[in-house]
Amino acid sequence: MNTEEDQRKVLRDLADELLDRGTSIRITASGYSMYPAIKPGNTIIIKPMPPDELKCGMIIAWKRENDLVVHRLVLAYESDEKRYYITRGDSCRSSDKPVTLDMIAGRVEAIYKGHRLVRPVKIHPISERRYRLNRVITILLHYLNKLT
Numbered sequence: 570m571n572t573e574e575d576q577r578k579v580l581r582d583l584a585d586e587l588l589d590r591g592t593s594i595r596i597t598a599s600g601y602s603m604y605p606a607i608k609p610g611n612t613i614i615i616k617p618m619p620p621d622e623l624k625c626g627m628i629i630a631w632k633r634e635n636d637l638v639v640h641r642l643v644l645a646y647e648s649d650e651k652r653y654y655i656t657r658g659d660s661c662r663s664s665d666k667p668v669t670l671d672m673i674a675g676r677v678e679a680i681y682k683g684h685r686l687v688r689p690v691k692i693h694p695i696s697e698r699r700y701r702l703n704r705v706i707t708i709l710l711h712y713l714n715k716l717t
Contacts, residue, residue: 578635585632588617588674596637601707602658603628603639606689607680613639616678620670626693628677629656631668639677640665643694659695660703 584594593616598607606628607613615630615637623629623642630637631654640656643664647653653667680687 574635581632581636584615584637585674588615591617593617593675593678598639601710602661603641604660604703604707604710606641606659607639607677608682612681613677614679614681615639615675617675620673622676623654623673624691624693626691628689629654630674630677631656631672632674637674638665641692641695657695657700660700660707662700662704 584596587594593614595612595614598609598611598613600609623645625642625644627642628639629642630639632638638656640658640661642654643657644655645652646655652670654670654673655664655667657664677689680689
């Protein structure tokens, strides 16, 4: 295993295995897509959950090829007798592509901001104006971080 991508896939597979066995996992957030609810460096606890508990507005984790995406569930719908879920980061320009139930790893149970425990707030719907404001703030933070 040479590449960072290979290492990320191994870690993602381990996380999948733990969640499939009913064990919660703790990971460190690395991006700004869920700003301000989750900031880079925050520790988040992802807990497995039964599919019937999925509710719009909650923050969930879903499986991508080499990692987990942690975004807010904004829509659930059925098509061709299959259920699909749409997520979106709180500061993202647009929604993610639909995911299926087998791709959902769990929900965010807790967020640690330093040593302070914060329960995620279920927000639904988020206004388009709020998404734009969060996006502008994250862009400014990104540039400020480059300057320091």
